[in-house]
Amino acid sequence: METVVSGIRSTGKLHLGNYYGAIQNFVKMQNEYNCYFFIADLHSLTTHPTPANLHDNVKTVLIEYLAAGIDPDKATIYVQSDVPEISELYLYLNMNAYMGELERSTSFKDKVRANPDNVNAGLLTYPVLMAADILIHKATKVPVGKDQEQHLEMARTFGNRFNRLYNHDYFPEPYAFSAGESLVKIPGLDGKGKMGKSEGEANAVYLSDAPEVIRKKVMRAVTDGGPLIENQVKPAEIENLFDLLKFLSTPDTYNHFNDLYNSMQIRYGDLKKQLAEDMIIATAPIRDRINDIANDSEFLRKVAAQGADKARESATRTIREVREIIGFMKF
Numbered sequence: 456m457e458t459v460v461s462g463i464r465s466t467g468k469l470h471l472g473n474y475y476g477a478i479q480n481f482v483k484m485q486n487e488y489n490c491y492f493f494i495a496d497l498h499s500l501t502t503h504p505t506p507a508n509l510h511d512n513v514k515t516v517l518i519e520y521l522a523a524g525i526d527p528d529k530a531t532i533y534v535q536s537d538v539p540e541i542s543e544l545y546l547y548l549n550m551n552a553y554m555g556e557l558e559r560s561t562s563f564k565d566k567v568r569a570n571p572d573n574v575n576a577g578l579l580t581y582p583v584l585m586a587a588d589i590l591i592h593k594a595t596k597v598p599v600g601k602d603q604e605q606h607l608e609m610a611r612t613f614g615n616r617f618n619r620l621y622n623h624d625y626f627p628e629p630y631a632f633s634a635g636e637s638l639v640k641i642p643g644l645d646g647k648g649k650m651g652k653s654e655g656e657a658n659a660v661y662l663s664d665a666p667e668v669i670r671k672k673v674m675r676a677v678t679d680g681g682p683l684i685e686n687q688v689k690p691a692e693i694e695n696l697f698d699l700l701k702f703l704s705t706p707d708t709y710n711h712f713n714d715l716y717n718s719m720q721i722r723y724g725d726l727k728k729q730l731a732e733d734m735i736i737a738t739a740p741i742r743d744r745i746n747d748i749a750n751d752s753e754f755l756r757k758v759a760a761q762g763a764d765k766a767r768e769s770a771t772r773t774i775r776e777v778r779e780i781i782g783f784m785k786f
């Protein structure tokens with residue numbers, strides 16, 4: 456059976472981008488594959504959270520994983536820092552990852568641009584830690600959104616390089632995966648780019664947002680004065696709204712508003728109202744479960760402990776073999 460690994464950073468509440476890019480696939484794949492889904496708390500250290508924030512954010516992601524339908528009896532759910540073998544593999548892979556290629560990574564360049572005062576080594580070697588996350592379980596499929604494609608390419612590079620260096624066909628090649636036809640990029644509400652936590656609170660719709668909050672955010676989404684000619688090419692902010700409709704509404708609803716746009720009869724207020732209602736319907740079951748699970752500390756503790764045990768079983772096996780391949784010997 457193929458092995459699947461994926462994770463989400465513990466940087467706060469999960470949004471629709473996380474859901475459609477990653478979690479929806481997690482829930483589908485847990486029935487067919489040997490799945491490991493984790494909370495990337497080590498990755499979140501690049502932005503220096505306080506201990507209290509770190510703890511709260513890890514708990515939030517765990518609760519929302521479970522509320523979204525990841526089943527601890529089917530998939531191994533764990534916290535990254537509970538598996539120290541990942542950090543050990545990260546160290547070994549770092550010896551074989553070069554400054555130039557790390558500096559060229561798009562996400563590194565974006566982060567340097569966004570926060571030039573905090574360009575730390577953890578940020579530079581972020582893709583190496585991500586490769587360690589994946590290779591530690593020798594995974595081949597990694598369900599992620601489109602923004603992670605380059606990181607997967609780097610994970611393959613680091614795995615292959617290890618294999619070549621030690622002349623050992625050890626790590627398989629992991630590939631980004633989506634159950635749909637292609638990797639997904641969910642746009643944000645600000646009309647600019649992808650939905651994200653760092654792109655501003657109003658840009659993202661969270662799985663835990665109350666219906667009135669969702670309505671307010673969607674109604675505030677950026678639009679223009681309407682098309683000036685029939686079949687006009689949509690500007691980015693309008694295309695974004697239509698993309699969201701594609702994910703959240705039925706094809707009939709999408710076609711209805713698309714026809715209105717093409718015949719210059721669109722009323723953005725109507726489109727946004729429909730979009731908000733469809734978002735509320737899509738998130739309702741998750742929102743309801745979040746509250747129930749959040750209060751069950753005993754259950755959360757059990758899931759994390761059981762997941763850590765299972766993840767370490769697989770990780771220690773890999774680390775034992777990796778040490779042998781590298782040449783560490785017991786005397």
Ligand code: TYM
Pocket residue numbers: 460461462463464465471472473474475476477495498584585588589597598599600601602603606639640641642649650651
């Ligand atoms: P993170 O925490 O930024 O995002 C988690 C997952 O959500 C997806 N995602 C999106 N998909 C579509 N549209 C969006 N607007 C959107 N925003 C976020 C991401 O593609 C991702 O799948 N580096 C990873 C975490 C990680 C990881 C790993 C993933 C660490 N180690 C090993 C897979 C395997 C990250 O920053 O995700």
